[in-house]
Amino acid sequence: MRYPLxxxxxxxxxxxxxxxxxVWSEQARALLANAPDPNSVLTEFVARFRPQSWSxxxxxxxxENARLLDNLPDSSGELMAYVADxxxxxxxxxxxxxxxxTEYDRRAxxxxxxxxxxxxxxxxxxxxxxxxxxxxxxxxxxxSEPTKSALMVT
Numbered sequence: 593m594r595y596p597l598x599x600x601x602x603x604x605x606x607x608x609x610x611x612x613x614x615v616w617s618e619q620a621r622a623l624l625a626n627a628p629d630p631n632s633v634l635t636e637f638v639a640r641f642r643p644q645s646w647s648x649x650x651x652x653x654x655x656e657n658a659r660l661l662d663n664l665p666d667s668s669g670e671l672m673a674y675v676a677d678x679x680x681x682x683x684x685x686x687x688x689x690x691x692x693x694t695e696y697d698r699r700a701x702x703x704x705x706x707x708x709x710x711x712x713x714x715x716x717x718x719x720x721x722x723x724x725x726x727x728x729x730x731x732x733x734x735x736s737e738p739t740k741s742a743l744m745v746t
Contacts, residue, residue: 595623595626595627595628595629595632595633596629596632596633596635596636598619598623598633599620599623599632599633599634599636599637600636600639600640602617602619602620602623603617603619603620604616604617604619604620604637604640604660605617605620605657605660613656613659614656614657614659614660615660615663616660616663616664616665620637621665624664624665625665630671631670631671631674634664634671634674634675634678635674637660638661638678638682640657641654641657641658641660641682642654642685649690649693650689650693651686651689651690651693654682654685654686654689655686658679658682658683658686661675661678661679661682
């Protein structure tokens with residue numbers, strides 16, 4: 593019971609100084625090596641592969657975390673069956689997340705383009721506005737003098 597609890601709390605990975613890629617932390621390695629049920633520990637780690645807060649692409653972060661499963665320390669046959677299932681599930685979730693990110697990005701681009709078009713139209717209209725003088729006849733019949741007025745024309 594304590595091992596899965598510890599797995600839910602400790603940092604499971606860090607960036608290797610040499611490669612810059614994610615590697616298992618020493619604490620995670622120790623938990624997996626000494627746990628009476630390594631599947632329960634790995635289940636906790638895999639659950640945490642899906643970030644709850646992130647910057648950038650969530651799918652990329654999930655994919656980087658999923659690569660940790662390729663480098664498990666001292667994996668037994670029983671654990672490898674779980675790893676295969678976890679990889680397949682994570683691959684499906686990553687594909688779905690990428691699709692959602694693509695759709696979100698397309699919407700954002702479309703909205704931005706619509707705003708740019710609207711701004712260009714607005715600027716063009718403002719640039720096309722001309723002040724023209726014209727002589728008009730007053731609407732009241734008492735005055736026979738023409739009046740000068742300014743009219744904005746687009």
